Structures are given as C-alpha cells and as structure tokens.
Amino acid sequence: MNYFLTYTVYVLILSVLMGISTWKLYKKMGYNPLFAFVPFYNYYIIQKETGHPKWWVAMAYLPIVGPIMMTVFHLFLMKHFGKSTFSQRLLTVILPFIYMAFINYSKDPEIETEDELYLTEDEKSEKKKESFAGSITFAVVFATIVHVFMTQPFGIPTGSMERTLLVGDFLFVNKWSYGFRMPMRPVAIPFLQGTIMDTGEKGNPKDDPKSYVEAVKLPYARIFQFSKPEKNDIVVFNYPQDSVHKAIDRKDPYVKRCVAVAGDIIEIKAGRLFVNGKPETILGDQQKQxxxxxxxxxxxxxxxxxxxxxxxxxxxxxxxxxxxxxxxxxxxxxxxxxxxxxxxxxxxxxxxxxxxxxxxxxxxxx
Structure with missing residues (x-):
C-alpha cells in the first residue's frame, strides 16, 4: 500500500509541474488550461494534437520507462509550438519544466502549422531523421519494458554453480516466478543494474557514477506472489551485503540454489552444510566446493x-x-x-x- 501511495504522490507532483509549465499552451490548443494538470489526460491531448498514437500515453508513468516517454511527449509539444532546433530540443530534454515554462509564459506562443505539400527537401530530410530517431527510441522503450517488467538476462560470472551453471553461461530470469517486485528507483538509465561504469580497482566503488537517481525512491513491494521459492530452486537475488547500493533492486545480482526455506534450520558443521539436522542433498553429478x-x-x-x-x-x-x-x-x-x-x-x-x-x-x- 505504501508503494502505491508514494507512487501516487510522485505522479501528482509531476502533474502539477506539467500544469504550471504548460497551461497557457493548452489554452492555445483550444483546451481548458486545467487539463494540463490532469495525469495521463494532459499527455493524451499532446498525442492527439501532434498526430501520434494515443495509446503511448499508457507508458507515461511507468517506472524507468515513464521518464523516457515524458521526454518524448515534451519534445512533441515543443515542436508543435515551433521549438525544434537542436538547442531547443536539448533544453526540453535536460530542463523540461523550466524550458516549457519559459515558452509557456513568453509573449504569445504560436502553434506551428505544417503542410506536407510545401515542405522543402531539407525539411523532408529532417522529417525522415525524426522518424528514424523515433523508431530507435521506441525500440529502446519496448526493450526496457521487457527488461524491467518481464524477463532479464544474466551472465554467470563465477564458478559457484558449476556442473549446473558454468562460467559464461547466459540465462534469462522470469521476473514473475515469485511475484513481481516493483522497481524501487523509478528514474534510471535502462539496462544498467547499479553503476554506469567502474572507476577501477583503486577507486572506491561507492564513488562510481550510479545508473539511477537515489533521491527518487519507492518502498519495497511485491505483487501477484502466487508461489514462493522451494528447496533446490535456482534463484537470482540481490546480494544483501552490497554496501554500495541502498535500494534492494540495485544491489549486485547473485545466482544460487535454494537449500532451505522458511522454518528450516541451517547449520555449518566442520565446513559442511546441514539442513534440519541432515547433510545437504547433492543432486546428480554435482560436487561440493x-x-x-x-x-x-x-x-x-x-x-x-x-x-x-x-x-x-x-x-x-x-x-x-x-x-x-x-x-x-x-x-x-x-x-x-x-x-x-x-x-x-x-x-x-x-x-x-x-x-x-x-x-x-x-x-x-x-
């Protein structure tokens, strides 16, 4: 419940920012200025007025995907008002609500009309480039949706699961097996787990640039948990002792075999694992390490x-x-x-x- 309450607060904050920075533009488009403050519907109007698919709005507030889609909608809106140079697009991307507010409160912003019949060759070429860029953007968006909400690829870096999973093996993890864990850092660079790059052995890992915004955070929540891990399941989890990343979903991923579940007693005696007083079960041709x-x-x-x-x-x-x-x-x-x-x-x-x-x-x- 806390997750969705926090999520709703973020949505309302973004909607207020959108409304404050664009209400006059909505009025110019012939709509009630208050519509600029209404979540989802404000972006629906942009899609409608700019001739883009309206169903894209469904992705506007998804974690990780949402910021990408919002940026795209902002670019659509600014282009609709004739702001399409490189510098204007860059300002829309890096300072969206500030730049849109500047246009919104400037003297008489005008809607730019476009007639395909009177486009110059340069304008037609520019339109093709925009179409190509749009295709790449939405390829990234849909790949991100699959990566965040459905299945995620992992490579096996260590030999701890040998004779079952070998170093270099590539596997896909079903994120719904034990219920879907909602993203806890919704503003992040797609496809990166915790950091953008490694600064090297001499650097402190805590100083590595993070791939997510730490300030925007949501509490832990898991939905549709119809099954739980069972003994001998191979599971991918986030390493609890990772001190670099505070968010659970950003900690380093590990793959191990589940040897015990809730209620079991696990012991290590002389370097050997015992579960409920019995030696661990060795499956197939596996060997202890x-x-x-x-x-x-x-x-x-x-x-x-x-x-x-x-x-x-x-x-x-x-x-x-x-x-x-x-x-x-x-x-x-x-x-x-x-x-x-x-x-x-x-x-x-x-x-x-x-x-x-x-x-x-x-x-x-x-």
Missing part, C-alpha cells in the same frame, strides 16, 4: 590455471619461504589436481574455527 589454502615454494601460473579450470577465485600472498594461495571454491577433485603441481608443498581445506565466521549479521528486534 570448499575453501582451500595452498602453500607453495614458488609462484603458481594463475593464468594457466584459469585457462584450465575457468573461473578460479584466488588470493596470492607472498611469504618469506614462498607463497600462500587462498582458493575460495574448489571441488575435491580440482584441489587434488592442484596439489600435484610441482610448486605445491601443501594444500588443505580451510575451515573456520567454531564460533567464528567469514560473515556476520546483526539481527534487530522488530
């Missing part, structure tokens, strides 16, 4: 190991007598093969001491 520490007399050829085994998470530490290698996820067979390398003195599975953990969680009372 564990953390191993290798002691070597000289440096390992990590690129060669990477080529042989695919993704190989490893940390290298130089010591007085050689090197230590921290392998985060090896099967027993892979560990055995690495042990046979001539540089390796010893390789042992690393198990955290009792009452210690690699991760800790603070639980707050409700």
């Amino acid at each position: 564990h953390k191993f520490i290798a002691t070597t007399g000289s440096q390992l050829d990590i690129p060669a190991l990477y080529r042989q085994y695919g993704f190989l998470p490893v940390q290298e530490i130089q010591t007085e007598t050689g090197y230590l290698y921290d392998f985060q996820g090896l099967t027993d067979q892979t560990a055995k093969e690495i042990k046979e390398l001539p540089q390796v003195i010893e390789i042992k599975e690393h198990i955290w001491p009792k009452d210690s953990a690699a991760l800790s969680y603070k639980v707050n009372a409700a």
